[in-house]
Amino acid sequence: MxxxxxxxxxxxxxxxxxxxxxxxxxxxxRGFLVLLVSGLIAGAFQAGVDVLSRxxxxxxxxxxxxxxxxxxxxxxxFPGFRDMIQGSxxxxxxxxxxISALPPQAGEAFRPAAYxxxxxxxxxxxxxxxxxxxxLLVVGLLVHLTSRWLGGRAGAAQMLGLAALAFAPYVLSPLxxxxxxxxxxxxxxxxxxxxVSWVIFLWALIVLVKATSVAQGLGIxxxxxxxxxxxxxxxxxxxxxxxxxxxxxxGVVVSLLPASIR
Amino acid sequence: MVDLWHLWLGALxxxxxxxxxxxxxxxxxxxxxxxVTLVGLLTALAALxxxxxxxxxxxxxxxxxxxxxxxxxxxxxxxxxxxxxxxxESQFLSGYNQTWDLLGSTFMGYPTNQGGxxxxxxxxxxxxxxxxxxxxxxxxxxxxxxxxxxxxxGLARGLGTLALAISPQAINLLGILxxxxxxxxxxxxxxxxxxxxxxxxxxxxxxxxxxxAVVFPLLLLLLLxxxxxxxxxxxxxxxxxxx
Numbered sequence: 254m255x256x257x258x259x260x261x262x263x264x265x266x267x268x269x270x271x272x273x274x275x276x277x278x279x280x281x282x283r284g285f286l287v288l289l290v291s292g293l294i295a296g297a298f299q300a301g302v303d304v305l306s307r308x309x310x311x312x313x314x315x316x317x318x319x320x321x322x323x324x325x326x327x328x329x330x331f332p333g334f335r336d337m338i339q340g341s342x343x344x345x346x347x348x349x350x351x352i353s354a355l356p357p358q359a360g361e362a363f364r365p366a367a368y369x370x371x372x373x374x375x376x377x378x379x380x381x382x383x384x385x386x387x388x389l390l391v392v393g394l395l396v397h398l399t400s401r402w403l404g405g406r407a408g409a410a411q412m413l414g415l416a417a418l419a420f421a422p423y424v425l426s427p428l429x430x431x432x433x434x435x436x437x438x439x440x441x442x443x444x445x446x447x448x449v450s451w452v453i454f455l456w457a458l459i460v461l462v463k464a465t466s467v468a469q470g471l472g473i474x475x476x477x478x479x480x481x482x483x484x485x486x487x488x489x490x491x492x493x494x495x496x497x498x499x500x501x502x503x504g505v506v507v508s509l510l511p512a513s514i515r
Numbered sequence: 516m517v518d519l520w521h522l523w524l525g526a527l528x529x530x531x532x533x534x535x536x537x538x539x540x541x542x543x544x545x546x547x548x549x550x551v552t553l554v555g556l557l558t559a560l561a562a563l564x565x566x567x568x569x570x571x572x573x574x575x576x577x578x579x580x581x582x583x584x585x586x587x588x589x590x591x592x593x594x595x596x597x598x599x600x601x602x603x604e605s606q607f608l609s610g611y612n613q614t615w616d617l618l619g620s621t622f623m624g625y626p627t628n629q630g631g632x633x634x635x636x637x638x639x640x641x642x643x644x645x646x647x648x649x650x651x652x653x654x655x656x657x658x659x660x661x662x663x664x665x666x667x668x669g670l671a672r673g674l675g676t677l678a679l680a681i682s683p684q685a686i687n688l689l690g691i692l693x694x695x696x697x698x699x700x701x702x703x704x705x706x707x708x709x710x711x712x713x714x715x716x717x718x719x720x721x722x723x724x725x726x727x728a729v730v731f732p733l734l735l736l737l738l739l740x741x742x743x744x745x746x747x748x749x750x751x752x753x754x755x756x757x758x
Contacts, residue, residue: 282528300694340591347589351582355574367572367693374692381686387701390708409708410529501741505748 256286263287263418263460271418271467275411284414288389289380291423296379298427300372302434307353308368317343389417395483396465403479405469415464422456429453519553526679526709534676534716543675550678551650555643558687562642563635565691569624572693576627580615587611624693650678656732657710661718661725668718676717680709 262270274280320342324330330338357363379385393416397409407415429449436442458480465476525533540546587593597603619627626632654674662668683705689695707729714725 278532279528279530282524282530285528303694337591337595344586344590348583348586351586352574352579355578355582357572358575359571363572370568370572370692371694374689374695377689377692378695378697381689381698381701382696383698383701386705387698390701390704394708409712410531413529505744 256283256290259283259418260287260290260421260424263421264424264456266460266463268467271415271463274415274418275407275467277414280414281410281417282414284417285389288385288417288420291420291426292380292385293376295423295426295430296376297372298430299379300375302430303375304368304372305434307371313343313346313350316346320346385420385423389413389420391487392416392461392483395487396461396479397469399482399486400465400469400471400476400479402482403469403471403475405465405471405475405479407468407470411468412465415468416461418464419457419461421460422453425449425453519550522550522679523682523685526682527705529709529712531716534679534713537679538672538676538717540675544671547650547675547678548647551646551681552643554681554685555646556639557685558646559639559642561688561691562638565693566625566632566635568691569693573623573625576619576623576625579623580619584611646681646684650674650681653677653732656735657714657728660728660731661714661720664720664724665718673714673717676713677710680706680713682706682709 259270259274274283277283317339321335321339324338324342325335357367359367390413393413394409396416397405397407397412400407400412426449429446432442432446432449436444436446462473462476462480465471465479466473469476469479471479522533522537524530526537537543537546588598593607597607616628620631626635651674654677655670657677658670658673661673662670683702686702687697690697710729711722711725714720714728715722718725718728720728
């Protein structure tokens with residue numbers, strides 16, 4: 254089955270496509286191609302929006318105001334410090350704006366090429382970054398582990414290959430990127446972008462459940478259980494790592510303090 | 516070259532045939548050495564080409580340094596807490612320059628001094644050498660654990676098959692382009708997964724034992740780092756002094 258056909262079949266949760274992929278010797282490669290297509294499309298639009306934002310930046314005052322609104326809404330600022338924070342935010346925005354305005358070392362005429370290279374890098378790098386390949390490996394392996402606990406019988410290549418199909422819905426993420434660019438974070442377009450992102454995420458979860466069920470030979474209920482368990486294990490591992498890291502850092506900091514303070 | 520391309524693709528996507536092919540070669544060690552060297556060379560050349568591209572496409576490093584400093588000096592914390600005190604201001608500027616010397620090249624994506632460029636050029640030789648040493652040392656430690664389950668697999672065969680685990684590093688080729696956002700932990704994790712597969716294929720062990728064989732050297736490294744850090748702290752910090 255060609256990659257685009259497999260992508261469409263993954264979106265529509267077609268049984269035959271999942272089962273057929275599982276049986277292939279190059280299951281991980283074929284599944285990854287679906288992730289690659291989704292990642293390239295998503296990356297192309299997001300990188301395009303990023304380049305446009307830099308090429309035609311929002312006014313500094315407007316951007317500062319947007320950031321300060323977010324900070325005010327968080328409720329974390331003491332009233333007396335607001336002016337100081339606003340000053341720092343304004344200068345930080347100024348740093349970004351002034352650096353963007355500096356010419357490329359190859360000359361101002363090279364700027365369009367520089368933007369194109371930025372766009373190309375953002376596009377090609379997206380499928381191999383943390384948001385796609387990273388999530389595939391972490392989530393795919395965690396779900397593989399918990400599925401095996403619940404009686405699953407897939408190999409790692411089969412699990413990763415089918416789990417990669419869960420990225421098929423991200424082929425629609427350009428819609429969210431464009432809405433966000435048009436409307437910003439607030440307003441109708443911004444809210445719609447949020448809704449689209451949630452729909453894509455939930456759709457991806459459903460595909461992942463289906464993929465786990467077919468790959469591991471489990472029922473849907475057990476597959477959902479495997480996903481929930483994987484999330485719990487992931488959270489536990491994250492807390493354990495954080496705890497270990499903070500124990501090491503605080504140990505180092507305490508040892509660096511003068512004896513009179515310790 | 517076509518052979519190596521298919522081997523790389525097969526290794527990257529956990530194709531059993533690729534690992535079995537590498538394991539069963541008569542010259543598995545030499546082939547593995549070639550594989551590691553080529554990946555190292557690609558990585559080093561990509562780093563060099565990427566730095567050159569960022570140098571051409573990016574702004575001048577000194578100009579960026581001055582922009583950042585100008586805006587920092589306009590911030591309220593600076594005008595209120597640093598500017599009125601010449602000694603503090605002098606220390607701030609000294610610290611700023613030191614930080615830039617240390618981190619400027621990371622921020623800019625290309626070396627900001629001649630030494631950095633020389634190191635980048637030397638990397639064409641050094642990076643493949645480092646990868647080879649890491650492969651040999653890591654592979655030896657993996658062999659110590661994995662060979663207990665299957666003494667019939669020699670070190671050369673183990674190393675030759677394990678060489679395929681370096682395949683994800685070739686993706687660093689994309690780092691030539693700016694803003695490619697490649698993640699070192701992602702490529703590292705991918706490499707660990709491939710290592711487990713390679714050990715399972717080379718030594719015919721269970722997945723659990725393969726995972727232990729792969730993780731053991733990493734834990735050893737963590738332990739060594741902790742010991743070295745503790746010795747350094749006790750030697751140079753002692754009773755709460757500064758290093």
